Amino acid sequence: MKQLDRFIQRWRMRQAMRFVPLNARVIDIGAHEGELFEALGGRLVRGFGIEPLRTSTLEAANFSVVPGFFPAARPAEGGWNAVTMLAVLEHIPTSQQPALATACQELLSPGGRVIITVPARAVDHILALLRWLRLIDGMSLEEHYGFEPGDTERIFAAPGFRLLHRSRFQLGLNHLYVFERMG
Numbered sequence: 495m496k497q498l499d500r501f502i503q504r505w506r507m508r509q510a511m512r513f514v515p516l517n518a519r520v521i522d523i524g525a526h527e528g529e530l531f532e533a534l535g536g537r538l539v540r541g542f543g544i545e546p547l548r549t550s551t552l553e554a555a556n557f558s559v560v561p562g563f564f565p566a567a568r569p570a571e572g573g574w575n576a577v578t579m580l581a582v583l584e585h586i587p588t589s590q591q592p593a594l595a596t597a598c599q600e601l602l603s604p605g606g607r608v609i610i611t612v613p614a615r616a617v618d619h620i621l622a623l624l625r626w627l628r629l630i631d632g633m634s635l636e637e638h639y640g641f642e643p644g645d646t647e648r649i650f651a652a653p654g655f656r657l658l659h660r661s662r663f664q665l666g667l668n669h670l671y672v673f674e675r676m677g
Contacts, residue, residue, distance in 0.1 A: 506580045507533050509663050510609045513672045518575040521601060523564045524582035531557040542569045565597030572601050578609045584641035591649045599653040599675055607658070608650060608673040612643045614666065643669040
């Protein structure tokens, strides 16, 4: 990752971390090297990360990151406080989104949160230019398929979530969604 990639990643994490409860058990989909868990520090009781680009499991004191794709790779037990997907949902094919949302619902405790960031559609063009200029690595840009941020609400309404928060950040180029598991 280049410096600009890390800057953008940290900005997304700061937005999401505001909605992670204290003493949380967090599943991070697209966990990379566990940066979100490290940033949460003492607020994190246990973290379980899933990262498709990993080839081996990363173990730390209070978190692990396993290779694989969610929901096939997931913790065996439920009762989690939060599931995060920071710049991930736009990589998930439409046909797989309902299963992803249902798996989140199954793993979360009642009142648990799904915290998502997704880019605006215009971001793909900006990122392609920044990658061409070699300012970013443009992690997995080839997987973007023109995801519409507004679809996020539809995906998570079906399995019993309610929208708690929606906002834009990074000059309006990114969207933050926070859903709460009902019941």
